[in-house]
Amino acid sequence: MLEKTDQVTEDIGQVMPNRRIYLKMKSLKEAQSIFFSAFNFTNFLKTEVISTTESLNRVTAKPIFARFSSPNFHCAAMDGYAVNAELTFGVTLDQPKELTIGKEVFAINTGYPLPDNTNAVIMIENVVEKEGKIEINKAVYPWQNVRKVGEDIVATELILPPNHRITPYDIGALLEGGIFEVEVKEKPKVIIIPTGNEVVPIEIAQDRGIEKGQVIESNSWMLSSLLNTTNAICEKWPVVPDEFRQLKTTIQKAVESDAHLVIILAGSSAGSKDYTVLALEELGEVLVHGVTIMPGKPTILAKVNNKPVIGNPGYPVSSVISFEQFVLPILSQMQGFVYEERPKLKVFLSCPVPSKLGIEEFLRVKLGQVGKNIVATPMPRTAGSITTLTKAHGIIRIPAQREGIEEDEQVEAELLVPQAEIFNTIVIIGSHDLTIDLLTSELKKIDPFLNISSSNVGSLSGLMAIKKGRAHLAGTHLFDPETGIYNLTYIDRYLPEIPVKVVNLVIRHQGLIVPKGNPKKIKSIEDLTRSDVLFVNRQRGAGTRILLDYKLKQLNINSSQIKGYDCEEISHMAVAVDVLSGRADVGLGIYAAAKALNLDFIPIAVEEYDLVVPETLWETKKIQTILQLINSHKFKQAVEKMGGYETSKTGMVKR
Incomplete structure (x- = not known):
């Protein structure tokens, strides 16, 4: 999706607000601090009760305590014969003993309840079976090869604390503890509003194709796919043309809905048709306009109707970088779990890379192992080339106070791969x-x-x-x-x-x-x-x-x-x-x-x-x-x- 170019003429009936430029850009850390601290996410999301079997990746709203112990009966941990351990005391290789099946010992399979008056299991491989009897040459002690009541879960004990993201293993533990319904935080709802006269929805492009000067509206689909990884419910609204009143009315409708976060695509820059910041100023408070990162500089962070609103840049790579730095962390805060940072590796650049002083750059790189070192090869640095993300293996951040990175200088690269959850x-x-x-x-x-x-x-x-x-x-x-x-x-x-x-x-x-x-x-x-x-x-x-x-x-x-x-x-x-x-x-x-x-x-x-x-x-x-x-x-x-x-x-x- 392209950023809009300046135009000096107005459409008929169009109100033309004054053009804005970036006067007070913030660093990434400053912008994040300002934006995240502007909201109290403690009870931002309501709660709902859902089936435990449907709770994967949902976030617990309160502590969950076991109703039942697991197991709730003494059971065999091995296949073999249940026995009262005292009957085996004194048995050795030199002094084996025969026990009568059905009277002194009882055939049992793993997981089956122990018969009355038994407290141990002799493993099947440690017996010699005879007609109606078994011979053993080794004693067992009480509760050997037995899963005792509550060995895994004890009734009334804490299974999960509040603000915990439920895993597949947690579901097993909840069900074993007798928890069949759980109270969780609702899924955050995000509204995405694409904007621009040049933007063509995919259904129209698929049917009619596109003309010169038009671009396919792809950013909302890309970002909604990213939202699917965050538990969020995404609602994509129709494309809004570059018309101030219509954009303002659409944003107002979005923030008055039940959505928890609103994202406006494009229109965030300083062109004559970039009306997003002006509409947000009239509707609420613009916290940040412009962040010293590349790609992603024309990001708008606002608060309207006590809801976070983000003006997301139109270039695809800028859109993704801004989304990852502001949308993903704020959705994590809403739900109450740690935002996953990417795993990192120490790497060496294959060539020196200059960078603009005062701008933090997200450099896309390919990675490969040479000897004992990981070598990073820079990708093209244009913000409009989405393939620099699809083909990249990692991202190197060049600090704003640096004018570049020297060859053979060891730096950290964030891997563009699924990462393990980070626990604080x-x-x-x-x-x-x-x-x-x-x-x-x-x-x-x-x-x-x-x-x-x-x-x-x-x-x-x-x-x-x-x-x-x-x-x-x-x-x-x-x-x-x-x-x-x-x-x-x-x-x-x-x-x-x-x-x-x-x-x-x-x-x-x-x-x-x-x-x-x-x-x-x-x-x-x-x-x-x-x-x-x-x-x-x-x-x-x-x-x-x-x-x-x-x-x-x-x-x-x-x-x-x-x-x-x-x-x-x-x-x-x-x-x-x-x-x-x-x-x-x-x-x-x-x-x-x-x-x-x-x-x-x-x-x-x-x-x-x-x-x-x-x-x-x-x-x-x-x-x-x-x-x-x-x-x-x-x-x-x-x-x-x-x-x-x-x-x-x-x-x-x-x-």
């Missing part, structure tokens, strides 16, 4: 706590571009992750029996050369989690030594495990006296699920986990759960956003509502 992620490694899930959900509400990835590996492992530079934060609740202090002694011991900050997240109540009604009448740690009580423990290095060992030492109890002491889980919810499903009679964990699954709780200790942050990250936006959230009244209220927590020290910097 805060990594938390360490001890498990339910408030981390809450933090994840609440963080998405205040900053949809931040995400939390947590790994439950225990308090000590969290400190080691900080030491190795593998985490932003470590969750820890390590009690020092010699000083009576939580965490600080261990930090001094394991991180002596790494300056860190320590912030209290919560004070929480630890205790024994037992089934509703406490059928075995467990009252204290001493009851764990009873022969009729089966215990489930936390993994080595977990603060809860260290707390238990401390209590056992106080009571002069040897861990060998506790049945199930060596049976480990990596989270409080996993412990609670074991108790709920009958896999264990009791486990040590936090009150919130017991409450979530309607289990009983016997208090044992009150402890401090802290977050450890390297000082080098303390002033970063990610950490400061987390701290702002932790110190908020809303977060503290939500924590206390979970039960078993105190927030009197929440947000306090202990060091």
Whole structure:
């Protein structure tokens, strides 16, 4: 699509506003900052409820919690024979054992429920089948080759936070968790208005061809195809001729519609028939007219009826560059997910390339590997040649303050290929706590571009992750029996050369989690030594495990006296699920986990759960956003509502 040339005559009846030129062009970063900050996209889109099966790529409007556990029954993880593991104890190669099929063992396929009174599966390849019996030469332990209740998903746990773009894997998790409908943000609606006397719609060009001076209206189809990758609904309006009143009326109609974004194609330059900026000035506020980029300089950014309106340049390459720098990011902000930047490679130009000082240039290049280096060959630099994009392998940005790039100078090239999604992620490694899930959900509400990835590996492992530079934060609740202090002694011991900050997240109540009604009448740690009580423990290095060992030492109890002491889980919810499903009679964990699954709780200790942050990250936006959230009244209220927590020290910097 061509930009309009200047004309000195008017059509009959045409109102001729004064011609405008670029007086206050902005740099790309300035223009983006001005435009993006002019709108509050927090609740820009309404929400709707749709089928989970139709939710691919949609953005969640609120946190989604599981209705069901998955699996919701103990099932075989292997083909073989279900058995009560105790029947196999003592079996060795030298002392094999025969078991009766249908009485002592039961044939079972992967995924099938375990028969009553069985708790393990002997793999089919480890048996010798005889008439009515099998022979085994190796014992199995309880729950070996079994998928336990809630192994994948636990009822009530967070499946997806708000402002999360749903993936195919997410759909599987939602359905397994019993979520068949989801509330998502509506798709943003974009209206594209082509303009120009010379522009011919494709249906007319296809039927009649085009004459000299005419161009096929292709930009709207190109941009609408790009919009299809963003979840947006595109509505292409008929071509508007170069007539001021008609253009103004059409824009006004568009911004008064239910569209969330309006794009006007061409007419954005400074020619005598370029009326877009004039119409927008009368209808609303022109924020930017002219951006110091090439291609893409004649871009208009405006706000009309509290909606973003973009005057998109007419040259095809200019149209695409402007679209990618302003339309795609703003649609991402509306929906609340991170705008995907292209992957980059370090490259060397095959020849020197001069550039205009004061203009940021988007140089299209072809790429090829020569030895160990990637070499970039520049493509033609005209803004009207769409094939410089269709044939290019990448784009090199030449900064506005540079007059070009020297040959053999290494620079970055953006690849014109589908890129992996970019996650702005805060990594938390360490001890498990339910408030981390809450933090994840609440963080998405205040900053949809931040995400939390947590790994439950225990308090000590969290400190080691900080030491190795593998985490932003470590969750820890390590009690020092010699000083009576939580965490600080261990930090001094394991991180002596790494300056860190320590912030209290919560004070929480630890205790024994037992089934509703406490059928075995467990009252204290001493009851764990009873022969009729089966215990489930936390993994080595977990603060809860260290707390238990401390209590056992106080009571002069040897861990060998506790049945199930060596049976480990990596989270409080996993412990609670074991108790709920009958896999264990009791486990040590936090009150919130017991409450979530309607289990009983016997208090044992009150402890401090802290977050450890390297000082080098303390002033970063990610950490400061987390701290702002932790110190908020809303977060503290939500924590206390979970039960078993105190927030009197929440947000306090202990060091």
